[in-house]
Amino acid sequence: RDASxxxxxxxxxxxxxxxxxxxxxxxxxxAGAGASALNSASYTxxxxxxxxxxxxxxxxxxxxxxxxxxxxxxASESFTNQELLGLGKRVAELLKQDDVHGIVVxxxxxxxxxxxFFLNLVIPSDKPVVLVGSMRPxxxxxxxxxxxxLNAVSVAASTDARGKGALIVMNDEIHTARDVAKLINIKTGxxxxxxxxxxxxxxxxxxxxxAPVKRHTTQSEFNIEQIDALPAVEVAYSYGNVAPTxxxxxxxxxxKAIVHAGTGNGSVPNRIxxxxxxxxEKGTLVVRSSRVPGGFVLRNAEQPDDKYDWVVAxxxxxxxxxILTAVALTKTQxxxxxxxxxxxx
Ligand SMILES: NC(=O)CC[C@H](N)C(=O)O
Numbered sequence: 001r002d003a004s005x006x007x008x009x010x011x012x013x014x015x016x017x018x019x020x021x022x023x024x025x026x027x028x029x030x031a032g033a034g035a036s037a038l039n040s041a042s043y044t045x046x047x048x049x050x051x052x053x054x055x056x057x058x059x060x061x062x063x064x065x066x067x068x069x070x071x072x073x074x075a076s077e078s079f080t081n082q083e084l085l086g087l088g089k090r091v092a093e094l095l096k097q098d099d100v101h102g103i104v105v106x107x108x109x110x111x112x113x114x115x116x117f118f119l120n121l122v123i124p125s126d127k128p129v130v131l132v133g134s135m136r137p138x139x140x141x142x143x144x145x146x147x148x149x150l151n152a153v154s155v156a157a158s159t160d161a162r163g164k165g166a167l168i169v170m171n172d173e174i175h176t177a178r179d180v181a182k183l184i185n186i187k188t189g190x191x192x193x194x195x196x197x198x199x200x201x202x203x204x205x206x207x208x209x210x211a212p213v214k215r216h217t218t219q220s221e222f223n224i225e226q227i228d229a230l231p232a233v234e235v236a237y238s239y240g241n242v243a244p245t246x247x248x249x250x251x252x253x254x255x256k257a258i259v260h261a262g263t264g265n266g267s268v269p270n271r272i273x274x275x276x277x278x279x280x281e282k283g284t285l286v287v288r289s290s291r292v293p294g295g296f297v298l299r300n301a302e303q304p305d306d307k308y309d310w311v312v313a314x315x316x317x318x319x320x321x322x323i324l325t326a327v328a329l330t331k332t333q334x335x336x337x338x339x340x341x342x343x344x345x
Contacts, residue, residue: 016065018061018157019102019157020064020065020099020101021060021064021065021066021067021100021103021153021156021157022066022067022102022103023054023067023069023103023104023149024068024069024090024091024094024104024105024106025049025070025073026071026074026076026079026083026105026106027045027046027074027107028045028046028075028076028107028108028133028134029043029045029108029109029133029136029145030106030107030132030138030145030148031046031047031049031050031053031073031138032044032046032137032138033047034137034140037139037140037141038140038141039137041136045075045108045137046074046075049073051068053068053149056138056146057149059150060150063150063204064101064154064157071105072086072087074108075108076107076109076111076112077111079108079114079115081229084114084115084118084230085224085227085228085230087105087115087119088118088119088123088224089225091103091119091129091224092123092224095123095125096125101128102127102155103129104130104131104153104156105119106152107132107133108133109134109135109182109191111319112131112191113177113180113181113182113319113320114319114322116131116168116177116178116180117177117178119166120166120177121222121323121324122220122222122227122327123224124220124223124224125217125218126162127162128155128161129156129165129166129167129217130155130169131152131166131167131168132151132168132169133148133170134148134170135187144171144188147172148169148171151172155169155174155201155206158206161174163218164198164211165177165212166178170190171189171190171191172201173201174199174200174206176216178216178345179194179195179212180192180193180197181293194315196210198210214344215344215345221331222327226330227327227330230326230327230330231257231326233257233258233322233325233326233329234253234255234259235260235318235319235321236259237261237291237318238260238263238269239263239291240269243271244271247275251278251279255284256284257286257329258276258279258284258286258287259287259289259318259321259325260272260276260289261289261290261291262289262297262302263291264292264302265290265292265295265297265298266290266297266302266303266312267303268288268302268303276310277308280308280309285338286308286310287310287311287312287313287325288303289312289316289318289321290317291318293317295315296315297313298312299312299339310335311338311342312342313342314342316342324341324345
């Protein structure tokens with residue numbers, strides 16, 4: 001954190017009685033800048049500091065007392081486990097403070113769903129944690145970041161967003177970070193939850209339609225305060241004519257788990273099956289997921305998971321399965337337990 005900023009004095013006085021929302025800025029397009037107003041897709045991400053972002057959006061002070069911290073300034077594809085852990089610990093620390101009502105994390109959209117799911121699993125608080133990004137930089141015509149950020153602050157400042165786990169607010173929709181994925185690039189309606197959004201935020205009011213049923217935050221057995229490192233978990237993607245090279249190299253690198261991004265129902269090509277069974281016999285966990293963005297992977301359908309001692313990723317996409325695998329491995333190596341965790345979270 002290299003900056004801690006507050007709103008201008010007049011706005012501060014106005015906001016003093018309002019809920020305190022901390023904006024942790026990590027970079028991405030919401031902090032991006034392009035050469036001209038016509039550059040909606042060609043620009044540099046992670047440029048604008050949090051104090052400028054907030055100063056450009058004085059309307060947030062009508063909703064909350066907003067303070068900002070520059071946690072990182074990076075494009076989200078470059079997030080590592082180190083950033084995940086650092087961000088998670090800071091969120092947990094802030095939420096322990098009585099004067100903090102909720103957190104907004106501004107983030108690049110590329111791995112927003114991974115960070116959001118991670119926070120959903122490990123933050124031991126029922127206070128709102130809202131992640132937000134944008135698809136166009138603030139310098140572009142019809143930039144989407146300002147309204148997304150305003151909506152995110154509004155959700156984080158609300159009381160009815162409590163107890164719903166980490167949320168992702170984009171394009172007027174409120175999603176559970178568990179379900180949502182970036183399924184579309186370029187377009188502003190980039191984020192889709194296959195089971196539907198939880199609700200919408202319109203003019204500072206939340207309209208809820210459903211609530212998450214999977215375990216999260218305060219009902220989670222995982223707590224960021226007890227996690228100081230995440231094990232190496234990698235994803236191997238399959239397709240027609242896939243060579244075993246990647247799986248072999250991952251095995252040789254000593255990863256603790258491989259998430260297989262299979263075709264269709266999580267099917268595994270016949271050239272890959274013997275490589276994966278060999279690795280799982282030697283103690284590398286295999287998690288069977290699918291590259292198909294909808295539906296889910298059934299246990300013992302397509303492959304005999306019981307026989308191979310593999311785990312299925314349920315409806316989690318490969319990148320989210322990586323997050324849950326890494327978090328779960330901090331607690332157990334037992335494949336029955338790991339499968340239970342995949343059903344419950
Ligand atoms: N729309 C975005 O935020 C993408 C920018 C960048 N690739 C990132 O994820 O940070």
